[in-house]
Amino acid sequence: MxxxxxxxxxxxxxxxxxxxxxxxxxxxxxxxxxxxxxxxxxxxxxxxxxxxxxxxxxxxxxxxxxxxxxxxxxxxxxxxxxxxxxxCPINWNTDNLPEGSFKVLSYNIMGFDGTIKKDGQNPILNYLKDSEADILCLQEYATSTAKKFLMQKDVEKALKDYPYHRIHTVGEGKGSTNKMACYSKFPILSAHTLNYKSDYNGSVVYEIKIGEDTLTLINNHLESNKLTKEDKVVYESMLKDPQKEKVKSGARLLVRKLAEASAIRAPQADSIAKAIARSKHPYIIVCGDFNDTPISYAHRVISQDMDDAFTQSGCGLGISYNQNKFYFRIDNILVSPNLQSFNCTVDRSIKESDHYPIWCYIAPRK
Missing domain, CATH: 1.20.58 (Methane Monooxygenase Hydroxylase; Chain G, domain 1)
Known part of the structure; x- marks a missing residue:
């Protein structure tokens, strides 16, 4: 024995x-x-x-x-x-924010939930209006031309405290309607899209004047994982009823699609890293929907000369995708080493989009 x-x-x-x-x-x-x-x-x-x-x-x-x-x-x-x-960092929030700190919010708004109005209101737009953020970086931005839906003039009226905004259509696909937007309380001096291959996704680089300093801000929506509603049903079915053959066939399908998307995201991440390296300004913020986890090639390459705000000042897993049991943090805010983040939060209080917003306070390091 x-x-x-x-x-x-x-x-x-x-x-x-x-x-x-x-x-x-x-x-x-x-x-x-x-x-x-x-x-x-x-x-x-x-x-x-x-x-x-x-x-x-x-x-x-x-x-x-x-x-x-x-x-x-x-x-x-x-x-x-x-x-x-x-x-999975562990940090504590602070009430002692340094003087001169400002709030940045990044949010994949899923087209304002299809530009739907509920009793004349749009919950996502109301959330942005009440967020008290100084800079809003929005992915999958869309408005309607029909009065019964959310129109661009409705957004501008609600976000009147943001006198500066830029909206760009991204992606090289024929008829792409995917847009990115930045609303800012600080002057936006310039804005241009990064030139990399994608049918419906992209990145926009902004120069923003904050006091005496100019900030480079890069708003991103990287390649999605191309999972259809049917694929997500397969994934949920695997979790609920993990039969051997079902898991084997489902896993093969999901891995193939995830691998294809990962291969497309790689040069996109490389392009963003190059844009960070050639920035004319010492202060840099990179944010958006990376469509990949913190343990990924895309996150590693983009953040190699940056600090992850959630790692630096957030707590827990920070799961930012809220559907189909894909429990990952795929939305990020990164800051250059001469900046410091505070109280980084993935806000689970609003569920109208398939993503949760992520926000934090940022200030120059002393």
Missing amino acids: KHLGYFVVFLILAANVLFTGLLLFAAYSPYINPELHPVQSCFGLTFPIFALVNGGFLIFWLIIQRFKQALVPLAGFLLCFPQLHTY
């Missing part, structure tokens, strides 16, 4: 080593170029799963007082601590 006990411990330890290796592979998969290895680059999606499994092994070893074996999952966590901190 004693030898049997040792054998069981050995098998559990071997499984622990395997899952710790998978955790580290997921943690460092953002260094895989999606254009060369699209499927492997998506492995970062599994990071929270393997982190939980690794945590389970750590608790197990501690309970049975096998402290030497506990070093395996502990080493795994230490080797991917930066990724853990990025994925």
Whole structure:
């Protein structure tokens, strides 16, 4: 029996080593170029799963007082601590905001929920009006020409405290109607789209004058994962009823589509990183819907010379996509190292879009 006990411990330890290796592979998969290895680059999606499994092994070893074996999952966590901190930071809000701080809000508004008016009001527009943000960066911006729906003049009336705004159609696809917008209480000196390949997505670079300083702001809507409503139903069905054949066929479909989108996002992320590097201004903010998780090639490349505001001043997972059980933070605000963020929040109080807004206060570092 004693030898049997040792054998069981050995098998559990071997499984622990395997899952710790998978955790580290997921943690460092953002260094895989999606254009060369699209499927492997998506492995970062599994990071929270393997982190939980690794945590389970750590608790197990501690309970049975096998402290030497506990070093395996502990080493795994230490080797991917930066990724853990990025994925699920723990910070506390502060009431002591520095003088000169301003509020930035990024929100994929899903066309103002189809430009619908409810009793003459649009909940998303009301939320933006009451947000007290100084700069609004909006993705999937759309208004209607019909009076019974939300019109551009309705938006401008509600957002009259934002005297400066720019609206751009993005994407090279024939007849693309996807728009990006920036509403600002500070002067917008210039605005132009980044030139990269995408049918319906894009990035817009703004120069914004704040006091004596000029800020580069890049508002982004990166390539979506091209999942149809039917694909999302397949995903939810896999979670509810994980039959072997259903999971196998569904996973193959989802991985193929996710890999294709990841390969398209890679050069888009490279273009944004180049725009950051050539900015004429020292203060830079990058925000928007990245359509990818914090453990991804796109997030790593774009944030390589930036700080993630949610990692710096947010708390928890910050899940920003709110439909179909895709529990990920795909909306971001990044700041240059000479800026500091405060109280970064993914606001779950409004559910009219398929995304939650993300906002934070920003001030120059002293």
